[in-house]
Amino acid sequence: MDFTAIGQLAQERFGWKLFTAMRYLPASAEVERVHTSDAAAYPLSGHKTKRDTGWSRQVLVRGEPHFAADAQAIRAAFEDAEAIFALGVGTLINVPVREATTGAVIGTLNFGREAGGYAPEDVARALALAALAAPLFDASR
Numbered sequence: 001m002d003f004t005a006i007g008q009l010a011q012e013r014f015g016w017k018l019f020t021a022m023r024y025l026p027a028s029a030e031v032e033r034v035h036t037s038d039a040a041a042y043p044l045s046g047h048k049t050k051r052d053t054g055w056s057r058q059v060l061v062r063g064e065p066h067f068a069a070d071a072q073a074i075r076a077a078f079e080d081a082e083a084i085f086a087l088g089v090g091t092l093i094n095v096p097v098r099e100a101t102t103g104a105v106i107g108t109l110n111f112g113r114e115a116g117g118y119a120p121e122d123v124a125r126a127l128a129l130a131a132l133a134a135p136l137f138d139a140s141r
Helices: 003-013 054-061 071-077 081-086 121-139
Strands: 018-025 030-036 047-049 066-068 091-098 105-113
Touching: 003 018, 003 030, 003 105, 003 121, 018 121, 030 105, 054 066, 054 071, 054 091, 054 105, 066 071, 071 081, 071 091, 091 121, 105 121
Parallel strands: none
Antiparallel strands: 018 030, 018 105, 030 047, 066 091, 091 105
């Protein structure tokens, strides 16, 4: 299993226009891109600081998924919202990936589609892929 295979499963189950995987670096409160479906817009090894924000508290600290159903929700959570919209993405799902033994959040899987492309029930489908990704984050350290 690799991130490409996870992306293929996601495409079959709920679709995406953009798929990235980010490793969580708690010491620096950053996330680092370890997989991308669009290297031109979101290159590998790109970093984003995720200090004390609503998104970081929800996804990285509490380990809960985030569903941005529309442009307003994307703008509220992401500083790069305009870059996201420029890719034709208008709804996002971000799911935490947990380390198998400790349960600590070690990364996120991030899926984007056109506006209205996801429904709340797609969050559970995305979350089901997180366990498959955990060993990949361990291997990429």
